[in-house]
Amino acid sequence: MRYRKAVVLFLVLALAVTWFATPAGAVKEEKAKKINVNKILKDMTLEEKVGQMMMVxxxxxxxxxxxxxxxxxxxxxxxxxxxxxxxxxxxxxxxxxxxxxxxxxxxxxxxxxxxxxxxxxxxxxxxxxxxxxxxxxxxxxxxxxxxxxxxxxxxxxxxxxxxxxxxxxxxxxxxxxxxxxxxxxxxxxxxxxxxxxxxxxxxxxxxxxxxxxxxxxxxxxxxxxxxxxxxxxxxxxxxxxxxxxxxxxxxxxxxxxxxxxxxxxxxxxxxxxxxxxxxxxxxxxxxxxxxxxxxxxxxGLIITDAMTMAGVADYFGGVPQAALKAVDAGADLILLTPAMTADEQIEVADTITEAVRSGEISEQRINQSVRRILRVxxxxxxxxxxxxxxxxxxxxxxxxxHLEKARELANRSITLVKNDHHLLPLKMDEEKKLGIISQFSLRDRVEKYHANTEEMHVRPVNPSDAVIEEAVEMAKGQDILLVGTYSASLYPQQSKLVRALEELDKPMVVVAFRNPYDIKDFPGAEAYVTAYGFRSVSLEAAVDTLFGTHPPAGKLPVTIPGLYDYGHGLTYGE
Known part of the structure; x- marks a missing residue:
C-alpha cells in the first residue's frame, strides 16, 4: 500500500513538473494541433476565405x-x-x-x-x-x-x-x-x-x-x-x-x-x-x-497599416484596388477602419474575390494567408x-x-537634460509664486508641494500671438516659471512662447511632455526635463521628480542635434 501511494505521489509530482516546465508557447502549440486548419480551409467558400483576410x-x-x-x-x-x-x-x-x-x-x-x-x-x-x-x-x-x-x-x-x-x-x-x-x-x-x-x-x-x-x-x-x-x-x-x-x-x-x-x-x-x-x-x-x-x-501574419491612410489610399485607384495590390504583394490581413462604411468595406472584399475568380490572383495565394490566420x-x-x-x-x-508598476517605470524614465545653477529640485519658500504655463494641467499635482501656484493651460498646440501675450503677462507676476511643452520643435508658436518667457529673465524650468527635441529651439533654457508622454502616470512622475521625491534616472534614448548626445542624463548634484 505504501509503495502504491509512493508511486501515485511520484506520478503526480512528475506530471506537475512536466506541466510547469512546459513553455507557454508549447502549450499553445499543443492547443493548435487539435484544430484541423486544413480541414477548415477545405470547407470554406472563396467569400469566406477572403473575409478571413479582412480586419474591419x-x-x-x-x-x-x-x-x-x-x-x-x-x-x-x-x-x-x-x-x-x-x-x-x-x-x-x-x-x-x-x-x-x-x-x-x-x-x-x-x-x-x-x-x-x-x-x-x-x-x-x-x-x-x-x-x-x-x-x-x-x-x-x-x-x-x-x-x-x-x-x-x-x-x-x-x-x-x-x-x-x-x-x-x-x-x-x-x-x-x-x-x-x-x-x-x-x-x-x-x-x-x-x-x-x-x-x-x-x-x-x-x-x-x-x-x-x-x-x-x-x-x-x-x-x-x-x-x-x-x-x-x-x-x-x-x-x-x-x-x-x-x-x-x-x-x-x-x-x-x-x-x-x-x-x-x-x-x-x-x-x-x-x-x-x-x-x-x-x-x-x-x-x-x-x-x-x-x-x-x-x-507569421503580415497585416497592412490602415488602408484609409493617405500614404496608400491616394495611390493606385483607391482603397479596393490598393488592397488587391497589397494581397498580391503578400499581405495576409487588410486593415480597414470606421472611416469606411460597411458597404465600402464590403467592396474591398468583393474586389479581391472577383480578382480571384478572374484569375488575377490565384486561390492558392489566398489559401496561404487564410491558413496562417487560422493557425494563429x-x-x-x-x-x-x-x-x-x-x-x-x-x-x-x-x-x-499594475498601477504601481506603471509608476515605477515612469519614475525611471524622467530625464534631467539641463540644470543650470542647480535650479532643480525645486525648493521654494511659501511666499514665492510659482507660475505654470503648460499644454497639460499640472496644478493639482504641484500644489501638494507648493500651494502658492497660478496656472495657465495653453491650447492649442500652436498658440496664437494673443495667447502668447496673455501668458507673458501672467508670468510677469511670478517668481519661478514651470513651462510644459508638447513637441514644440514641430509647432513654431510653442517655441515662440518659450522664447518670449525667457526674455522675462526669471528662473524657468521647461518640461517636454512628448518629443525630447524641443530644447533645440530654445537652448538657453535654464533647466530642461523630458517626460516622453502626457498620460497621468508621466505627468505625476515628472512633477515628483521636479520637487525631488525621485531623483532623475533617465538617459536620453536619442540625440538632440547640436546639444546633447545619446545617453546624456544628469542627476541632482551634478
Missing part, C-alpha cells in the same frame, strides 16, 4: 447592424477597435462588446473566432485608458534602459487586453527614430539606437505573446527616418540597402528571430528596396514577399476561449499592482 472597423460601443453585416454577410474574420469610434470606453463596456462580437461570429456557418485588435502601445497611443492602467510609452522605457521593464509593461498590458476580450495588440513599434523632425513616430519609438530598439522590442514581444496576446511589430520596413506623416502623404526613405540593414531592419529581424506572430507594413516608399515610383511598402511584393518572407525568413487563432486558443467574464474585469484591469 465600425462606430459603436455595442454591436451594431453595420458590424453584424460585415461579420455575417461579408464573412469578415477580424475586427479592430478604436476609442474615437466609441468602441473602447470603459473596460467592462469593452468586454461586453467583444463578447457580443464573438457571439455574432459563433452564429456564422463556420463559427470561426475573431481576431480582435487595438493599438495599445502605451504612452501617447493607447485606446483603453479610462479605468485601465496608463503606461509610459516606448521612448520612456528606452530612457529607463530597462529590458525587464519593457517585458513587464507588455505583460500587464496583455493581461488587461485579454481580460476585456482583445487578443491582438498592434504593438510594439519597432521603428528606429533617427529623425528629430518625424511627425508621427517620435516617442512611440524606443529610441535612435537599433540595438536598444531590438532589445526592448524583443522583451515586449515576449511580454505580449507569453501572456496570450498576439504581438504586432510595426511599421515594416521602418518608419523612423521620415519627415512626412503617412496618414497625410507618402513618406520617402532615400537610403541605401546597406544603411537600411544597419538601422531600420535590425529590430524587425530580431522580432522575426524571436517568433513574432504579426508584422504591420508601413505606407512608405523605399526606393532601395523597390524603385517602382510612388509605391508604398504595403503594396510591394519585393518588400513583403521578397525581403520579409524569403530573405528574413518570416512565416488556434495557437492562441481562440476556438476555445471566446468569451470573457465581464464581472471579473475590475479584478484584472487597472489593479493596484
Amino acid at each position: 472597423g465600425f462606430y459603436g460601443s455595442e454591436p451594431t447592424e453595420e458590424i453584424r453585416r460585415l461579420l455575417t454577410d461579408a464573412h469578415a474574420g477580424n475586427v479592430i477597435l478604436f476609442s474615437y469610434s466609441d468602441n473602447v470606453q470603459t473596460p467592462q463596456q469593452t468586454a461586453r462588446l467583444t463578447n457580443g462580437l464573438q457571439e455574432i461570429a459563433m452564429d456564422t456557418r463556420l463559427k470561426l473566432p475573431l481576431l480582435i485588435s487595438t493599438d495599445q502601445e502605451g504612452g501617447v497611443v493607447a485606446r483603453m485608458t479610462m479605468g485601465a492602467t496608463e503606461l509610459p510609452g516606448n521612448m520612456a522605457l528606452g530612457a529607463g534602459r530597462d529590458p525587464a521593464g519593457s517585458r513587464e509593461a507588455a505583460k500587464l498590458t496583455a493581461e488587461e487586453l485579454r481580460a476585456v476580450g482583445i487578443n491582438m495588440n498592434l504593438a510594439p513599434v519597432l521603428d528606429v527614430n533617427v529623425n528629430p523632425d518625424n511627425p508621427v513616430i517620435g516617442v512611440r519609438s524606443y529610441g535612435e539606437d537599433p540595438g536598444l530598439v531590438a532589445d526592448l522590442g524583443a522583451e515586449a514581444i515576449r511580454g505580449y505573446q507569453n501572456n496570450g496576446v498576439i504581438a504586432t511589430a510595426k511599421h515594416f520596413p521602418g518608419h523612423g527616418d521620415t519627415d512626412v506623416d503617412s496618414h497625410l502623404g507618402l513618406p520617402v526613405i532615400d537610403k541605401s540597402r546597406g544603411e537600411l540593414e544597419k538601422v531600420e531592419l535590425v529590430p524587425f529581424q530580431r522580432a522575426v528571430d524571436e517568433g513574432i506572430d504579426a508584422i504591420m507594413t508601413a505606407h512608405i516608399h523605399v526606393p532601395a528596396l523597390d524603385d517602382t515610383p510612388d509605391l508604398p511598402a504595403t503594396l510591394s511584393k519585393p518588400i513583403l514577399t521578397g525581403l520579409l518572407r524569403k530573405e528574413m525568413g518570416y512565416e 487563432k488556434a495557437k492562441y486558443g481562440l476556438f476555445r476561449e471566446r468569451q470573457v467574464d465581464v464581472d471579473r474585469v475590475p479584478e484584472r484591469v487597472g489593479t493596484p499592482e
Whole structure:
C-alpha cells in the first residue's frame, strides 16, 4: 500500500513538473494541433476565405447592424477597435462588446473566432485608458534602459487586453527614430539606437505573446527616418540597402528571430528596396514577399497599416484596388477602419474575390494567408476561449499592482537634460509664486508641494500671438516659471512662447511632455526635463521628480542635434 501511494505521489509530482516546465508557447502549440486548419480551409467558400483576410472597423460601443453585416454577410474574420469610434470606453463596456462580437461570429456557418485588435502601445497611443492602467510609452522605457521593464509593461498590458476580450495588440513599434523632425513616430519609438530598439522590442514581444496576446511589430520596413506623416502623404526613405540593414531592419529581424506572430507594413516608399515610383511598402511584393518572407525568413501574419491612410489610399485607384495590390504583394490581413462604411468595406472584399475568380490572383495565394490566420487563432486558443467574464474585469484591469508598476517605470524614465545653477529640485519658500504655463494641467499635482501656484493651460498646440501675450503677462507676476511643452520643435508658436518667457529673465524650468527635441529651439533654457508622454502616470512622475521625491534616472534614448548626445542624463548634484 505504501509503495502504491509512493508511486501515485511520484506520478503526480512528475506530471506537475512536466506541466510547469512546459513553455507557454508549447502549450499553445499543443492547443493548435487539435484544430484541423486544413480541414477548415477545405470547407470554406472563396467569400469566406477572403473575409478571413479582412480586419474591419465600425462606430459603436455595442454591436451594431453595420458590424453584424460585415461579420455575417461579408464573412469578415477580424475586427479592430478604436476609442474615437466609441468602441473602447470603459473596460467592462469593452468586454461586453467583444463578447457580443464573438457571439455574432459563433452564429456564422463556420463559427470561426475573431481576431480582435487595438493599438495599445502605451504612452501617447493607447485606446483603453479610462479605468485601465496608463503606461509610459516606448521612448520612456528606452530612457529607463530597462529590458525587464519593457517585458513587464507588455505583460500587464496583455493581461488587461485579454481580460476585456482583445487578443491582438498592434504593438510594439519597432521603428528606429533617427529623425528629430518625424511627425508621427517620435516617442512611440524606443529610441535612435537599433540595438536598444531590438532589445526592448524583443522583451515586449515576449511580454505580449507569453501572456496570450498576439504581438504586432510595426511599421515594416521602418518608419523612423521620415519627415512626412503617412496618414497625410507618402513618406520617402532615400537610403541605401546597406544603411537600411544597419538601422531600420535590425529590430524587425530580431522580432522575426524571436517568433513574432504579426508584422504591420508601413505606407512608405523605399526606393532601395523597390524603385517602382510612388509605391508604398504595403503594396510591394519585393518588400513583403521578397525581403520579409524569403530573405528574413518570416512565416507569421503580415497585416497592412490602415488602408484609409493617405500614404496608400491616394495611390493606385483607391482603397479596393490598393488592397488587391497589397494581397498580391503578400499581405495576409487588410486593415480597414470606421472611416469606411460597411458597404465600402464590403467592396474591398468583393474586389479581391472577383480578382480571384478572374484569375488575377490565384486561390492558392489566398489559401496561404487564410491558413496562417487560422493557425494563429488556434495557437492562441481562440476556438476555445471566446468569451470573457465581464464581472471579473475590475479584478484584472487597472489593479493596484499594475498601477504601481506603471509608476515605477515612469519614475525611471524622467530625464534631467539641463540644470543650470542647480535650479532643480525645486525648493521654494511659501511666499514665492510659482507660475505654470503648460499644454497639460499640472496644478493639482504641484500644489501638494507648493500651494502658492497660478496656472495657465495653453491650447492649442500652436498658440496664437494673443495667447502668447496673455501668458507673458501672467508670468510677469511670478517668481519661478514651470513651462510644459508638447513637441514644440514641430509647432513654431510653442517655441515662440518659450522664447518670449525667457526674455522675462526669471528662473524657468521647461518640461517636454512628448518629443525630447524641443530644447533645440530654445537652448538657453535654464533647466530642461523630458517626460516622453502626457498620460497621468508621466505627468505625476515628472512633477515628483521636479520637487525631488525621485531623483532623475533617465538617459536620453536619442540625440538632440547640436546639444546633447545619446545617453546624456544628469542627476541632482551634478
